[in-house]
Amino acid sequence: MSTDSTRSESPGLDGLPTAFQSEDQLVIALDFGTTFSGVAYAFANGPKPDVISIMDWPGLEGFQQPKVPTLICYDANEPGGFTWGGQKHKTDVVQGVKLLLDPDQPRPVYLPESTARSDLRRLAKPAIEAAKLAGIHPVTLIKEPEAAAMYTLHKMQDKALAVGDAFVICDAGGGTVDLISYEITQLFPRLELKELVPGKGGMAGSLGLNKRFEEAVKNLVGEEQFFHLRKSRGFTLAVQQFDRSVKTAFRGDLYEDYYVNFPMARLNDDPDRNLIANCWNMKGCDVKAIFDPLIQDIERLVDEQVNLVTMKRVADGHPKADQIKAIFLVGGFGSSQYLKSCLEKDHLEIQVIQPHGAWGAIAKGAVLSQLPQEALIVSNQATRHYGVEATSLFEERTDKGQMKHFDKSTGKYRVARMTWYIHRGEDLLREQTIKFPFFRSLEDGFLDRRLIFRSELIQSECKTAPIYPSPSSTTINCVLTADLRSVDRSHFKKRIGVDGVTYVDVHFDLVITIKPAVMKFSLEINGKEMGTVNAKYD
Structure with a gap:
């Protein structure tokens, strides 16, 4: 997902x-x-x-x-x-x-x-x-934060962990920063966890530091000089120096000096701004100005996750509702000591930990997720509502203003409504199956190709699931193609419509199985898997 x-x-x-x-x-x-x-x-x-x-x-x-x-x-x-x-x-x-x-x-x-x-x-x-x-x-x-959690717990297994402990993972990488939170539900014989609240993220990764450094250099030398500098080898080397030395060394000290060189760039000296002989003497305040907008975004994301976890556990009456054991920082940006110190100031009551080797945590955690002796995540939180659009009998009192259409087989008006089978924030157990009932009505004598049905799996990120489909509140997650041509026709039911025409009613269930980061689709009729279903994503 x-x-x-x-x-x-x-x-x-x-x-x-x-x-x-x-x-x-x-x-x-x-x-x-x-x-x-x-x-x-x-x-x-x-x-x-x-x-x-x-x-x-x-x-x-x-x-x-x-x-x-x-x-x-x-x-x-x-x-x-x-x-x-x-x-x-x-x-x-x-x-x-x-x-x-x-x-x-x-x-x-x-x-x-x-x-x-x-x-x-x-x-x-x-x-x-x-x-x-x-x-x-x-x-x-x-999911990347989930892989990060697997790695973190693997490194922390020799520490004091207890059932009911909650922790937040902050995966701060190059492009995005992702937050996810878990609670330990079992220690033996295998460590098990459940996701507490839907994860969140944003584009506050360390790539933004490089972009902001580039803007700072442009402001330093002026647009005319920067136009030529931007294409030079000297600028490439300067960005590398900032990336490998300045970013990793900065801890928030405003009086620390940092040096970035632009070899053979022939820049005009500007002693007032500490640019001399193609070398920029960056002060701590210069570096802080580059860091802070991204740091503030990360602080906001962490605050939101911590607050959501606390509110959920309070609402559930959890005995450790006011306790979060740790915030774990992983990823390249997660190795920043400045970021760590800022989060420590924000959350004095929570330990902020940077596990050793956190830069490579995602790949290692993904491997660990496939090993049977490692920790198991037993449930996740749905980040969206998932459902289908279905037609229901039109009711003047509740459906007024909605577009309706006439169903000639029943002689009644119908309206499109949403039927939601997964709700945002719902616990989704691993390998849990969820059935979406579908119904199609065909005129008797139909061609085989009419048994290929295309349906849309709809999603919504609204806080409250909308009643009606709308471009402003619902979007298509994927288009599902169900092929029932191989199904025995005895599974279908015939009826005579009010218009005197014979119809064949086809009832089937789209079955979704919850997998890590994805959904697996299958097709059932009367509880037995039949036919095929394919999902196409835009």
Whole structure:
């Protein structure tokens, strides 16, 4: 249910036959990030499999790190050739592609316009097609904050954990910051958790720091100089220096000095603004001005999550309602000491923890999610309402003003209403099945192709689920195609309509099974799985 997800090339080991489980099982996880991406793996045999991050990358020789830059460069002068990650790029690179996976995500006012959308159009193959060509199948999805939780609990298992403990995960990455919260429901024989409130997120990742640094440089040197500087190697090196040194070192000290160099840039000296010999002496206040708009957004997101958790547990009469054990910071931006100190000041009563190796937490957590001996998340919170549009008898008193249509088979007017089967904030148990009843009426003598039905799964993010479908409150999640051509006609019922025509009534259930980060669809008639159903997402 989320566009923010991590891939694991294992369908889950629990469902494998014993003969296969006796062999080495390799679980590979890919964390596709906005600014950096990582890969981790583990051989799933043995009581405590070792989860390993890929640390060596092309173009980053001499550096060992669990992630590589999410950059791609296609050279028009060398058809078929491209560079990626840490390799040297001859032309402009494609970056920030992941942000386009959620086009409805509001862009903060402090982020300049990105070229990512136009960059994406230059890609020769959509990523999903590339994955199929590479043979990556089957693929299991897991939400990034959930993967972060798996990693965090794995690292914290030797700490004092108790049933009823609640904690908040803040996954602060390159593009987005995601919040999720859990409560421990069982310690033995296997650690189990439930999600407490729907997760939230926003575009407050560290990529925004780089964009704001770029704007700060533009304000420093002026538009005319910046026009030429922006295309130079010196500017690229300066951004790298800010990214690798200044961002990681800043702890909030206003009197600390930081230096950023623009080699061979030939910038005009400006001693009043600490720019001399192509070197900008940034003061702590300069860096703080770059950080603070994003920090404030993250603080707001964390505050909202903490308050929602507290209110829910108070409403439930939980004995630990006023206690949240910890806020865990993971992800690249989550490693920032300045961010940690700001959250500690905001939440004096809650411990703020940065688990060791948090930058590579997502990929490792995705691997751990597929290992049977690790923690198990038994339920999630629905982040939206899910349902279908159905027609009901028109009632003048309640449906006044709504568009109606005449049903000739019953001789009555009908109106479109929403039927909701999943409500926002509802607990969704893993492997829980939810049935959506569907009904179609066909005139007798219909052609086989009429037994292919297309229906829309509707979603709404409104606080209260709307009664009627509307562009302002409901959107299409996916289009479901149910194929009943192979179903025995004895399962359908005939009737004579008020118009004297013979109709065939087709009743079937669309069955949704809750999986990590996704929904699996199947089709049932009279409680038995029949026919097929396919889901198409825009």
